[in-house]
Amino acid sequence: MRTFRALAAALVVAALVALPAGPAAAHGGKVKLTVAGDGAGGVTVMAVYADGHRLDQLVRLTLTAEGEGGRTAGPVQIEPSGEGQGFYSSGPLLSPGDWRVTVSAPAPYRSTATAQVQARVAQSPSPVAAERPAAETREAGAGWWRWPAGGLAVVVVAGSALLWWRRRTHPGPGEPVGLDG
Structure with missing residues (x-):
């Protein structure tokens, strides 16, 4: 029993030493x-982590921006976007023009990046592009009845086969019984 306790204690100590302080420590911080x-x-x-691995933790990124003519935006915390791990998006924030955008990450990550961004007016889809999805939707919805009809056909065929088999193996009253002989 004493050996078991010593072994268990050694395993706990080894696990505590081997485990990093957190995800940031595992990737250089x-x-x-x-x-x-x-x-x-x-x-x-x-x-991404400095070693190139995907960011597997939520990081509270802060954005600030300086534009032409002394315009400013932020500080704003930007949210993770739906593109995948490590992707963040501010949504509509900047008015049209050239901006110097700085994004920073807090401790334990401590990182800052700056880029020149040209903000533009959001484009609306052209009338032709707006008509195309509607036409495609109509065409895609035209065959909705095929799935229920196919299911009904499968049920009818399976039911008919089952009735034929039952009638063949278990004749009803007044029907001749096949004699082998």
Whole structure:
């Protein structure tokens, strides 16, 4: 029993020594931030650990921006976007023009990135592009009845086969019984 306790204690100590202080410590403690415009008035950021691995923790990134004529935006905390781990998006934030955008990550990550971003007015889809999805939706919805009809056909065929098999193996009253002989 004493040997078991000593072994268990040694395993606990080894695990505590082997475990890093946190995700940042496992990757050197820094993140690399890549800042870019989103094509309209927003900013996107890709954050990875300095060693190139994907960011697997939520980091509270802060954005500030300086524009032409003394315009400023922020500080604003930007949110993770739906593109995947380590992708962040500000949403519409900047008015049209050239901006110097700085994004920073707090401790334990301690990282800052700056980029020139040209904000533009968001483009609306052209009437032709707006009509195309509607036409495609109509065409895609035209065959909705095929799935229920196919299911009904499968049920009818399976039911008919089952009734035929039952009638063949278990004749009803008044039906001749096949004699082998």
